[in-house]
Amino acid sequence: MYRLYDYLPSGNSYKPRLLLSLLGIEYERIDVDIMKKETRTPAFLVKNPNGRIPALELENGEYLWESNAILCFLASHGTPYMPTDSLAAAQVMQWMFFEQYSHEPFIAVARFILMHTDPSDPRRAELETKMDGGYAALDVMEQHLAGRDYFVGESMSIADIALYAYTHVADEGGFDLAAYPGVRAWLRRIADRPGHILITDA
Amino acid sequence: MYRLYDYLPSGNSYKPRLLLSLLGIEYERIDVDIMKKETRTPAFLVKNPNGRIPALELENGEYLWESNAILCFLASHGTPYMPTDSLAAAQVMQWMFFEQYSHEPFIAVARFILMHTDPSDPRRAELETKMDGGYAALDVMEQHLAGRDYFVGESMSIADIALYAYTHVADEGGFDLAAYPGVRAWLRRIADRPGHILITDA
Known part of the structure; x- marks a missing residue:
């Protein structure tokens, strides 16, 4: 199951959350409070060295970051949200x-x-x-x-x-x-x- | 033949120019001087409504803009520069x-x-x-x-x-x-x- 490192007020974080909902994909949501600098801790920088949410943890343990790159990945598996042309x-x-x-x-x-x-x-x-x-x-x-x-x-x-x-x-x-x-x-x-x-x- | 709207000192413009060279694709280069605001003329805004170089004119007369989107397009036709995974x-x-x-x-x-x-x-x-x-x-x-x-x-x-x-x-x-x-x-x-x-x- 995907794990999404998320901060609810963030529009960038909302992008993958919205697409996962539209696609009906279940995932685990982990709150990361950017106002408490939780994206700048050593533990979080392992997930995204650029220190930002959202980050997506894949089932194989790899991480993908940048909201729009996460959209590309989630949409790329034969979904209607990414054109093939x-x-x-x-x-x-x-x-x-x-x-x-x-x-x-x-x-x-x-x-x-x-x-x-x-x-x-x-x-x-x-x-x-x-x-x-x-x-x-x-x-x-x-x-x-x-x-x-x-x-x-x-x-x-x-x-x-x-x-x-x-x-x-x-x-x-x-x-x-x-x-x-x-x-x-x-x-x-x-x-x-x-x-x-x-x-x-x- | 592609037509690239270009400004030589711009790194963003250099991206498609470099990829076209690596791929050995011939194209026509049109200089657009951003310091003279040539990207803000009505004629240029038809090519890119966001008023920036680079813009790529395709053979069918359509325009593509945003340097990294142009890279995606040029790399997408079975080139080694875009992974298939x-x-x-x-x-x-x-x-x-x-x-x-x-x-x-x-x-x-x-x-x-x-x-x-x-x-x-x-x-x-x-x-x-x-x-x-x-x-x-x-x-x-x-x-x-x-x-x-x-x-x-x-x-x-x-x-x-x-x-x-x-x-x-x-x-x-x-x-x-x-x-x-x-x-x-x-x-x-x-x-x-x-x-x-x-x-x-x-």
Whole structure:
């Protein structure tokens, strides 16, 4: 059975948790509190030398880390969430790299700052830049979703799961999705999927 | 024939250029000057709505962007640079996501700041944080390369190409690799590969 090293509020951690639920795969969930620096202990660094959750422990005892790489692995065994066509598969990767480079560092980090610092914290000064970058990412998503139900092809893939993780809680980072009707319709489509769980669901 | 929208000094752009050379694939190279904001013109945003190089134009007129997604696509057609085993393939993805999240934003951005700003520029204040993050990434790489020739398995993959792109010019970002003998040996291994080209090679 897989073992997932997880932190419930983390969108990155939620990605494999959501996919495992959609696929109906049982697994053991281990809570790792990043606020107590439990990802920086010698015991955890053996699992992920980069000191981050999520990490997936396989049945053979090996570890896989990076949320989107875990999605690739879990989706790769003949599931509907990874296209078999090589161009479509590369487009899934394109949107997952977009998520980690142009989306998460703004929307997830703004949410982290708002959730974990008080208004006098110096990190609040970063928020203006985070807002600009986050809205730029949402603009790209809104434009792409015009006339499309999902990011790649005609059905939901791990690209949608990766982008859903922090977009659906963007309000907690101070983002207003009112001007993004395509994004909001897409969020509802993912939320309505049988097997969907909430980010707070253990 | 592929058409690559490229900017010679960019490590991200160098990744597909290096892989195309290793694979002996001919392509047309189009220079796009990011310093003149040529990636933000309406004509370029049709190719990549996220306004970045590299972008690959396929023979059918479609575009693929995100450097590491382009590597996935080019490597996916039975080349030795992408493992067929699903765990090894996911480990390649793991290191490529590590590169874009924990390596490039520090090492590549430090290099960009040093190359494109003068010493009085306010962006120089970012360098201290960039140094810390960059050395943390190099520490993870050095530890992983102990007793290994390449990042995944026994042979060179696109994970190595992705990490090579900015590591081999880390000195231009102010990083000293003297304390990283494993990384330096690995850099030489990649540079000695038949078909290797320099970042400055058009």
